[in-house]
Amino acid sequence: MHGTFAILLGVTLLLASANNPGVHRIFDLSERVLRIPEFPAFVARRFVAKAVFWFDQGFVLKKELEALRDENTRLKVLLASKEKKKGQRAKSNILTADVTLRRPEEWWVSFRINKGSRDGIRPGYAVLSNGFLVGRIYRVDADQSWVKLLTGSEMLVPAVVAETRDLGVVAGDGKGNLRLLYIPSESPVKAGMNVETALVNEYLPAGLAIGTVGALLESKDGYNTFSVKSKASFSRLYEVQVYIPGGDAK
Amino acid sequence: MMVTALLMWFFQNLLQVFFMGWVLMPDLFFMYMFYQTTALGSKLPGAIWVAFLGGLLWDLRWSSLLGLNAIAYVGALMLVFWLWNLMPKSGRTPLIFASIMFMGHLCVAVFRLVVLGVTSQHMLHQVVLQQAYAVVLSFIFGFVFFKRGEKSNAS
Numbered sequence: 001m002h003g004t005f006a007i008l009l010g011v012t013l014l015l016a017s018a019n020n021p022g023v024h025r026i027f028d029l030s031e032r033v034l035r036i037p038e039f040p041a042f043v044a045r046r047f048v049a050k051a052v053f054w055f056d057q058g059f060v061l062k063k064e065l066e067a068l069r070d071e072n073t074r075l076k077v078l079l080a081s082k083e084k085k086k087g088q089r090a091k092s093n094i095l096t097a098d099v100t101l102r103r104p105e106e107w108w109v110s111f112r113i114n115k116g117s118r119d120g121i122r123p124g125y126a127v128l129s130n131g132f133l134v135g136r137i138y139r140v141d142a143d144q145s146w147v148k149l150l151t152g153s154e155m156l157v158p159a160v161v162a163e164t165r166d167l168g169v170v171a172g173d174g175k176g177n178l179r180l181l182y183i184p185s186e187s188p189v190k191a192g193m194n195v196e197t198a199l200v201n202e203y204l205p206a207g208l209a210i211g212t213v214g215a216l217l218e219s220k221d222g223y224n225t226f227s228v229k230s231k232a233s234f235s236r237l238y239e240v241q242v243y244i245p246g247g248d249a250k
Numbered sequence: 251m252m253v254t255a256l257l258m259w260f261f262q263n264l265l266q267v268f269f270m271g272w273v274l275m276p277d278l279f280f281m282y283m284f285y286q287t288t289a290l291g292s293k294l295p296g297a298i299w300v301a302f303l304g305g306l307l308w309d310l311r312w313s314s315l316l317g318l319n320a321i322a323y324v325g326a327l328m329l330v331f332w333l334w335n336l337m338p339k340s341g342r343t344p345l346i347f348a349s350i351m352f353m354g355h356l357c358v359a360v361f362r363l364v365v366l367g368v369t370s371q372h373m374l375h376q377v378v379l380q381q382a383y384a385v386v387l388s389f390i391f392g393f394v395f396f397k398r399g400e401k402s403n404a405s
Contacts, residue, residue, distance in 0.1 A: 002295040003328040006302045013317030030310035041267040105366040
């Protein structure tokens, strides 16, 4: 009797909460309440991650980190030069943030970071890892934000193949893979070419690296679909960089 | 029961925070609720509502669907409790205890996978690992159950 009633109550809650955007407020509130007692676990996690980083991987990762820093600097320079061309005065900024929540069932769809509107983040901003676009900010609170991953099936990003200037759309499949859609069949696009963002708006500037063209997956109705290989490791996102455009940089 | 169960929930939550992105934590809270209702003899109706509350809290913290884990915990708890009571007293060995506990845990995981429609290789790999840890924990609970039985027989 009790069990049946509890299950019915659960089903009612499940149906009421599915696709109800208001429920996110309750989720966020519970996370906020639990943040204080969970703090020791967060600190311990960060400590262990750093210890593993230094002791287990050691020298190799240190070199990789240096390479990433160089890449980040190059990226900043590239962005600054693009903004200069566009005549913007203010400098863009790259803000580093930690991934604080990645729900198992939304593994390839979204995650949360520990920077929010107080740090200058707004919806639509680009999120990078290893210098490659991994997603965009879609929800912002005062001190945390939610990132929609490129690998989610809802995410579509206009892209350009750098070598041929062919325009297409990069989309996720919800399983950790990226695809480049709508490339004309007669186009000379081939594996290994670079895929970058095409200009969408000031929050997602043109020229951000997405990855390289992979294998041809499908050819239909005069258009080819390719896989895209990103150098960002979508299954190991612990720290990401948020691109804050020129006019908004603090 | 309530306080200990909530402490167990919080312990599971802390472990999940610590291991987030590395491994999925086994449902310690659910395992404890099974231990509570069988080995410690708590009444099932009370345990059902504590399991429901624990599931709801887990949904609020870790799932995007309110009620998903609440249903899973309650359903699995009822199933394993029924199975346990089917066993004659002489057959209630630590191995049977651990097996039933693990079966309940597996039911919770399968229910989540089915409802969420998870097909990603990465997630399936994580769930398999989670079940492997649950096997170990089930045997630990089984051992505790056995020791407890020995103690009460001696006294």
